[in-house]
Amino acid sequence: MKAILKTKSLQIKAAKFNDVYYQACLQSRNFLRKAIGPRQPHLLLVLGSGLGRFANSPKLKNKIEIPYKDIPNYPVTGAPGHDGLLIFGDIGDKRVMIQRGRVHPYEALGWNMAPARALKLMTLPLVVAKGLGVKAIVTSHASGAVDNGYVKKGHVVAIVDHHNQLPFSPLVGPNDPRLGKRFPSKKQIYDQKLLELFAKCLPTDRFWHGEYTTAGQMPEYEGVGDLDSAPYHISSDPKFVYLWGMSYGPECEVINHYNDIPSDVNGFDRQVRHLGLSLATNIIPRSPIPSLRNLLKGKTVEGNPTSEEEVIQAGREAEPHFIPAIIKFISLLSK
Numbered sequence: 001m002k003a004i005l006k007t008k009s010l011q012i013k014a015a016k017f018n019d020v021y022y023q024a025c026l027q028s029r030n031f032l033r034k035a036i037g038p039r040q041p042h043l044l045l046v047l048g049s050g051l052g053r054f055a056n057s058p059k060l061k062n063k064i065e066i067p068y069k070d071i072p073n074y075p076v077t078g079a080p081g082h083d084g085l086l087i088f089g090d091i092g093d094k095r096v097m098i099q100r101g102r103v104h105p106y107e108a109l110g111w112n113m114a115p116a117r118a119l120k121l122m123t124l125p126l127v128v129a130k131g132l133g134v135k136a137i138v139t140s141h142a143s144g145a146v147d148n149g150y151v152k153k154g155h156v157v158a159i160v161d162h163h164n165q166l167p168f169s170p171l172v173g174p175n176d177p178r179l180g181k182r183f184p185s186k187k188q189i190y191d192q193k194l195l196e197l198f199a200k201c202l203p204t205d206r207f208w209h210g211e212y213t214t215a216g217q218m219p220e221y222e223g224v225g226d227l228d229s230a231p232y233h234i235s236s237d238p239k240f241v242y243l244w245g246m247s248y249g250p251e252c253e254v255i256n257h258y259n260d261i262p263s264d265v266n267g268f269d270r271q272v273r274h275l276g277l278s279l280a281t282n283i284i285p286r287s288p289i290p291s292l293r294n295l296l297k298g299k300t301v302e303g304n305p306t307s308e309e310e311v312i313q314a315g316r317e318a319e320p321h322f323i324p325a326i327i328k329f330i331s332l333l334s335k
Contacts, residue, residue: 018176021120024073026266028124029131031072036064036088040133041097043330044126048141048247051279051315052100054323055087060096063089068101075103075122086125091330097134099125102141104247105166106219116172123170123254127179130258131266136194136273136333137255138326142311143212143245144222145280150239153283154318156202156325157210157241158195159276164249165216171253178264180257189256194275197332201325210241212278214249221307222284243278252276279322281314 047054055063068074068084077084087098108122109115129137145151175182199207215222222244258271 015174017117018174021117021124022176022178022268024121025124025127025131025268027072028074028128029266032066032086032128032132035066039095041088041129042094042135043333044097044099044129044134044137045326046099046102046137046139046141046251048102048139048279049281049311049315051140051142051319051322052083052085053316053319054326055085055089055098055100057323057327059091059327060087060089060098061091063087073121073124075108075124077101077103078107091327094330094333096330097129097132099129102247102251104218105214105250106246109168115168116170119166119168119170119250120254123250126251126254127268130270130272131268133267134272136191136275138194138275138277138329139248139251139255140277140279140322141245141247142281142315143243143278144282144284145210145278146242146244146284147286148238148241151208151210151241151280151283152206153280153314154321155206155208155280156318156322157208157243157278157280158198159212159243159248159278160190160195160209162189162212162214162249162252162276164214164253166214166249167216169253170250171257177259178266178269180269181259184253184256184258186256188271189252189274191273191275194273198275198277198325198329200332201328202321206321208239208241210243210278212243212245212248212276215244215246218246221282241280243280244284245278248276248278279315279318281311 045054064087066086068076068086071086083101085100087100089096089098103122105119105122108118111118111121126137145155145157151157171184252274255272255274259269262270
């Protein structure tokens with residue numbers, strides 16, 4: 001009987017957390033709506049490591065900048081290359097919302113709370129963006145790319161699928177139907193039309209397609225031994241890119257959490273279009289056959305694993321190509 005009562009008590013607490021979380025999203029949304037006025041942003045752009053200077057583009061007009069720390073309930077990041085600034089502005093005839101920096105799972109999972117709740121709070125800005133009316137979300141991030149003979153440091157990879165090694169999800173626990181259905185389909189995460197549209201914005205020799213793995217052992221840069229399965233992907237499609245990083249997986253789950261027929265009065269359960277872009281900031285040598293010799297050889301090539309400074313520098317070196325591509329992409333989006 002005690003065990004049953006304890007279980008019921010925990011279930012009640014979990015349900016109450018859903019209400020607390022929903023109210024936190026609502027408070028953040030209302031604060032931002034008051035700060036920016038009635039005009040809704042068309043697009044949310046999440047900028048990862050080394051890509052933050054996009055927000056300094058002269059093409060971005062009528063800027064409003066709000067530090068994360070000033071927004072009620074917003075998670076504040078301490079990751080290198082993530083300064084924690086929310087920016088609203090106009091690119092052409094479109095209002096954009098720019099999230100410069102993100103909290104990573106290795107930060108959130110260190111908070112003194114249940115892992116699923118931490119990941120839920122970590123991804124709160126994405127739910128808030130839905131409530132502000134965005135129609136599309138573009139997430140960008142830095143990653144290591146397995147050497148396939150084509151992808152180079154500074155190239156952009158469009159994500160066509162991802163693998164999440166984290167043992168927890170922000171969707172774990174009692175489902176809140178105000179935010180989405182209990183069992184989302186992973187097939188609907190990536191918008192094919194957005195992917196095709198972005199492909200028009202970069203030279204074909206700097207743009208690839210790939211699969212992203214959210215590392216379970218973060219915060220550590222990848223080693224060759226982490227990627228034993230990558231040669232199989234490469235051998236089936238020589239130009240396909242296998243990526244490794246420390247974000248993205250939980251974000252995808254929250255973006256993809258919606259109701260087929262939206263019913264939430266605040267718009268938190270709307271479906272939005274999603275494009276995932278990864279910047280290859282270091283190239284990981286292949287180990288064709290896992291063995292002591294190949295693994296040791298791989299660890300000494302090209303300085304892998306990389307460092308924080310190299311990741312940020314690679315992002316800055318890619319900006320002359322990445323920033324114009326994003327601006328062109330936004331201009332091609334239909335309103």
